[in-house]
Each structure stands twice: as structure tokens, then as C-alpha cells.
Amino acid sequence: MTTPTASAASTASTVHVEPADPLRAAAAAAALAALPLSFTEAGRDAKVIVVAGSGGWVDRVRAAASAGAQGVIVTDPLPAPGASALATDTPACIVVLAETWASSPMLRAAVHQFGEPIARTRLIDARSVEPTTGRDLPAVIFAQLRAVQSLGIEVSTLAIAAQSTSSILAIGRSASGARIVLSAARGDGVDGTLDLLLVAADEVIRIDLPDSRTARPGRAVLTSATAAVELPTIWETAHRNSWRALHDALESGLEPGHIAMFAAALAVAPALAEA
């Protein structure tokens, strides 16, 4: 009889983290260190290649696939217009996105536990404050949009209503007619948490999602007329959650659909994409 450790180690995938972007590479290294049985570090011919989601990431995904990778993880992908092409001209490997908020394990738990109330939502209000050294504000709005999508909400329209160097407001509608409000401000003294409020006639859901590099748990609370239900905390980073998704996809052979959803977001709000 093998021990669980030996059994798990036998399924470990080799992985190589491209060093192009030091911050993203450090985030990938942290995820790798937190999954020692599922992944093991190797050279450029590894089964899994981790590419930085900064400018040019679509080309890096294609290069990794062409070089024989079976799986690619994109760390914090920016809204690149070329990503849409990945959805139609799919690379010959599984691609998983490790995103700031959309990859949060708390979002997945909320969808699982609160799916029906989420579908009844009439207003979705997403708010965050981006540090002065952080992303461009349209990219922050795109990340909010991806988080909303990841709740199972089909976003039909989204347009920027106001934008300055310090703030941005985007307004849209879901396929079911819910008002969608996404806003971001620029400022220090904050921790990069996304604050999501979903309002229905009889329920409110509030979800806080920390940034992707901390294992500080998100929070999801559903309040109805008679009670409030808070989901158990999950002390896992969003990045690690995505890495596990790739591991599962490699085992099952099932494409997780991240690129298709990312492309759908780009199609709804092309103005948010980097040229």
C-alpha cells in the first residue's frame, strides 16, 4: 500500500515559471510552493508553463503551446485584445487564468451556495480602491467584470460612464436585466479588496475578495428577511486556486473555459482592453 504522499507525488506535473515579470513570477513561485504534491519545478521543457499576464501574454501562451506544454497558467492577465483569438483559434493545451479576483475560491463557493439568490439579483455594485502603484483603472474595471462573470452572471452590456486619472465608473446590464455598476478609485492606505454587493428584492449578498496574492480569506454573506448565512472562510490565494484548477483539468482533460469567459468579457467591453 502506498502512502497518500507517495500517491499524490506520482501525479505531480512539472512546471516552469517564466521569469519575464518579477512581480508575477514571485506570485507564481508562491503558488508553486503551496502545491508541492501537485507540481514540481522543472526547466523549459516542463509539462506546465507559467507565463506573465503583462503585455504580450497571448503570444507567450501560443509559444508555450507550440513548444509542447500541456498546460499554461497566465498570471494576472491584462485585458489584451488578442485574447479573443485564443477562444476561436485555441492552442493545443489547457490554459488557465490566475486572476486577481475572478479566481478567488470564495467566488466559487458563493456560486455553489448562493446560486439561486445570485440569479435573482437586480443590482450588482462592485467597488475597489487601487493603489497608486497599481493597474490602470480600465484594467481594474475589467478585473471587476471578470469577477462578476465568475459569479455566473451573464453581462450583456458595459460602458464607461466617467473616467479621470483618479476614478472610473462603468455601467451595464446583465442578461436578466440587473443593473451593473463597477467603479474604482485610485488611492493609498487600502488593501486592494474588491467589495461586491448584490441586491435583490428579498436578499442581499455581500462578498469581499482580497487581492490575489494573499491567503487572507474572502467573505461572502447572504442576508434574507429572517437570517444571514456566512460561508466558511477559505485561507487560499486566488492564484493557488487557479493552479489547482489546472491540475484538475490536466487529470480530467476537461478545458475549464477561462479563455472563453475572458473573451466574452472583452467582447462586452472592448474599451477596457489595452491596445
Add this chain to the structure above:
Amino acid sequence: MTREPLGVGIVGAGPVVQAIHLPTLARLGELFEVRNVMDVNPDVAAAVAGRAGASPSTSIDELLADDGVEVVAICSPSAFHAPQVIAAMRAGKRAVLCEKPFATDREQAELIAEASRETGVPVIVGAMHTYDPAWLAGIAEWESLGADAHTIRSRVVLPPNSRFETSATEVLTPRPSSGLPDLGDPSVRAQMVFGGVLGLAVHDLPLVRRLIPATDEVAVVSASALSPWGYEVGLTANGRLVHAIGALTEQWRPTWELEVVSDHARMLLEFPPSYVHAGSATATIATSARTVRFGPYPHNGYEGEWRALHAIATTGSAAAPSVESLIDDLVFILEVASAASATARREEAR
């Protein structure tokens, strides 16, 4: 020196008076004594006045003729505010507290200002958040930091009012229930957003005006009526972004937040719901160096406005807010309400 309590006359005896003002005045017994309560419904006037040991009236003339009434609170429907405030001033009362909004247009507000100048009687508007001690402490800290707000976001999501009213008093005149509005009708959407701004956002718009340098370049960039009742309004003013949502729901948790962001600081104000007597808001100000929290303090903004009224009635109108400032608040509120209402009316049917 011990001072006798000021005699109060209250015009209008609806749920706000029953659940908010009478319990507040009961806590301020050293400062005020309710002497007269007016309502057009004689049964309501008698019952509410009886609770406070006051005389009932069914007309404002009757109330103003009561020599025991030294200060007047106008708590009637807003269409009556301006003429009643002016009548109280011309009757020689010492000060007037008027529920928000204190007029329905600028012309009416100017008439109030003129009457105040002529009679020397000061007026304050019952915008309770502007008197909340946590707000006052928070804005003092904010200004000491030199913080320049570029983004202000308001969130008000409330359970039914009855949840709070019935815990604060035994309501004599319950609100009528309303049907489900048809948001496919442009006029319903427009009316809902206008009413939402004047009924809910109105509490925080004076705070917004205090936080941004000027409001002479207001542009509404988004507005929508929310099902079953609520509003969403986005606007820019002098390059600043202001966004507000308000929604009435059947769930139990009240949320009343105002978030203010500058380049180097963030302030979050968390207010208790209306009608409750649960102390003040909290104000949390975070910078990269530290986080400071003010409140909750024992008294709320309702008590704050009555304390302010006592101060200006006893120490002179110099302590009162300028009527010009109140007019500027009103004009800003009406401008936002009108523009947002027009935008919501134009929205495509859903």
C-alpha cells in the same frame, strides 16, 4: 445658571415625529419641553400631543399662537415647508428646525432666506447626518490631513422602515403599503429616482457638497430606477466622481455607507438606519501610515440637530448655519434629482 427648557411646537405628527423627534426630545428634557403638536388629523394631533403632555392643534396658526411655543419644528410634507417656516419666523419664534428638504425650489428657499434676514430668526435643516458626531469628527480629521476627495460613493440598502419604527415607538399612523411599480413606464422611473434622491440620497448630499470644492459643474453620467424600489445615480462635479445607490428591500440588514477617497486617504462612514436611537455613525480614516476610527458616540445626528437648535435659540443666530449654505445644499440636491430623474426617464425599456 439653570435655564428653563425651551418650549417646542411640532408641525406634523407622522411616523418621523413619533419615532424620531419625540423620543429624542424625551432624552433632552433639560433643554426642551414639547408644548404643542399640530396635525391636520385631530385624532392624530390629540394622540401624539398627549404622549408628550402637550396641547394639540389642527392648524399652524393655532400652534403659532401658543405663547408657550418658542421654537418650531416643521415636520409636515415638504410642499408645506417653506410657507410654514416663514410663518414661524414672522410669528416671532426664536428658531426653526425644518425637515429636509426645507423648500421644493430655489425661489421658495430665497423667500425663507429673506424672512430670516428680516426677522432675525435662524433656521436649521434636519439633515441629521450633518450633525452626526462621527461625521463631524471624521471631517475634521479629513480636513486636517489636507485630503482632497476625488471619489465619493454612497450605499444605502435598507429593510422596511417598519422594522425600525416599531422598535423606536408604537406607531400611531402606519404607512400605507404601496404596490409594485411598473419600471417599464418612463414616468414611474423618473419619479422613483427623483423621490429616491430627495428621500434617501438627500441625507448625504450635503456631506458630498462639503467634501468637494464646488458643485457648479455637475453632470449626471448615469441614473436608473431599481426594482422593486431604488435608485442608482452617478455624477461628476468639478472633476470628482460621485456615485450613489439606494434600495429598499425585504432583507433585515441595514447598510448605510459613505466612502470618500483621496490620493492618500480613505474615509468610510457607516451610519445607523433612520428611526433608531442607537448612537452615532462611525468614521474610519485610513492612510498608508495608520487607521483612525471615530465613534460610535452616544448620541446620533437627530440629537445633534436638536442640540444645535438649542444653541442657536439661546446664544444667538451667529451659531446657525448660513441660509446661503442651506440654499446651496438645496440647489445641489434639486439639480441632482432633476438631472438623474431625466436620465432615468430616457433609459431604454428593460
